Amino acid sequence: AQSVTQPDIHITVSEGASLELRCNYSYGATPYLFWYVQSPGQGLQLLLKYFSGDTLVQGIKGFEAEFKRSQSSFNLRKPSVHWSDAAEYFCAVDSGGGADGLTFGKGTHLIIQP
Amino acid sequence: GAGVSQSPSNKVTEKGKDVELRCDPISGHTALYWYRQSLGQGLEFLIYFQGNSAPDKSGLPSDRFSAERTGGSVSTLTIQRTQQEDSAVYLCASSFSSGGYNEQFFGPGTRLTVL
DSSP, X not given: OOEEEOOOSEEEEETTSOEEEOOEEEOSSOOEEEEEEEOTTOOEEEEEEEOSSOSEEEOGXXXXXXXXXXXXXXXXXXXXXXXXXXXXXXXEEEOSXXXXXXXXXXXXXXXXXX | OOOOEEEOSEXXXXXXXXXXXXXXXXXXXXXXXXXXXXXXXXXXXXXXXXXXXXXXXXXXXXXXXXEEESTTSOEEEEESXXXXXGOEEEEEEEESSSSTTSOOEEOOXXXXXXX
16 A cells, blocks of 8 residues: 655744755555645645656645655755745645545644744 | 535534534536544545445445435535544545546535544
8 A cells, every 4th residue: 555754743944945845655656646735724735746747846836846756755845935834734645546535644744933 | 616615614522423524526526535634643535436436435434434425416424423533624625537637626624523
């Protein structure tokens, strides 16, 4: 069965600093990979997704992620964070063609320092 | 257009009572998913509907959980004889069709508290 690991439970960065959130997955073939963001009291919003092709994908809100097959990673990056980026971030994988739902990591809680 | 809606937004119940949680997917979306979000377990997939097809119930946590989807649209998740460990946020998502490349759109969730 597939699994997703987000090794950082909490990350604190200063406003304006760069950000990288780590995600590693376990799956035999190339999965469909996603990053979602959840603000307090809100549902999950899709930031970006990778299916195939170019390994660097651009998303909303200035986020990007890079798929590295050799490292089984799909890390999320942003060059300069804003206070509004404070939220919970989830990496997810879909390897069952949709029918098995998404498998999520435990999430990374991002704190922005002024 | 309207997104995925869920009701109620909050539900407090007593242990042993039954609860029903409702999900209205985005119009035209044939695939519908239920997830549970809890502090201990994170986000767990529960069940998936494709149109009117019978779902695979193997992801449901126990036989106290059941779900149905009427007319290929609205879905109801029912928990019978609720237990305190059922306390969680229940999220519903829909997508245009099945297939992992289809984005799942999530509702705001129903926060269930079992006293």
